[in-house]
């Protein structure tokens with residue numbers, strides 16, 4: 271039914287200027303085909319983004335304007351092993367970007383934190399959307415005590431079984447509570463909540479952003495201060511990728527970009543790129559735009575740790591809002607210089 275997509279055709283340069291064929295820059299060929307993962311969170315994010323795009327761009331206010339293409343990624347297909355053991359980057363985006371490069375979809379919506387720092391050739395980050403809360407939340411099961419913000423892990427009984435597949439969360443909690451045991455917990459957000467509720471693990475840690483978007487944030491027993499639990503780079507930000515040469519779509523998407531989200535994600539992703547850890551290296555990155563009497567600036571916190579929590583290094587730097595790339599690189603280099611080398615080589 272689709273046939274060759276109009277975007278694939280080159281503009282006829284033989285069209286005589288006298289005909290004044292209107293080439294409206296904001297009217298891309300329809301339908302626009304959006305690539306997305308099929309998890310409830312991915313679909314919720316994708317549909318919210320399409321609503322926003324429609325609101326911004328009235329020409330798309332047509333039910334036929336979009337076509338949703340659900341693409342299963344390696345990260346979706348593999349549920350029984352720790353992601354860190356599968357190895358490789360872009361586990362949640364590789365197949366989607368193949369579809370983009372091959373012209374099977376026109377753009378793709380992702381959780382920025384699942385997007386590799388170096389995108390495949392010909393693919394660019396078209397826009398970053400306003401950040402939802404970047405913090406992690408503690409999900410407590412029936413064996414836990416009452417949550418106390420002054421002592422966030424005090425509610426976890428000795429030897430509690432924490433369900434997580436994130437080495438970043440694991441390392442940070444073990445640094446404060448070495449008695450805690452870690453068990454791999456994968457699957458979508460609802461599955462993980464169910465495993466805590468049914469006591470298959472004592473507690474878990476999830477991004478508050480995902481819970482909020484799914485309307486499940488009442489399940490967050492306690493939200494962790496980013497100083498206690500440094501979030502992942504890009505956590506809470508939805509990002510859209512597009513073909514580098516699709517200038518019309520890039521222009522459209524750039525217009526709805528949230529500039530603060532771009533500034534913080536540039537810094538966080540530059541930090542991640544500089545550290546170039548394996549996915550077994552616990553790394554956190556969290557930037558904020560600070561506005562006070564001394565002006566507006568970017569504050570970036572980075573974290574490097576050992577998986578077992580026996581080493582944990584956290585540093586914060588500040589700089590100009592538009593200098594995130596340099597700031598992230600500099601902080602990454604500093605953290606790397608101060609960490610034992612084996613953390614990055616995985617020996």
Ligand SMILES: NCc1[nH]cc(CCC(=O)O)c1CC(=O)O
Pocket residue numbers: 381382383384459475476477478479480504505506507508
């Ligand atoms: N791969 C898991 C993933 N990717 C993005 C989110 C949450 C939403 C976000 O960070 O924007 C989650 C779930 C979680 O970490 O709890």
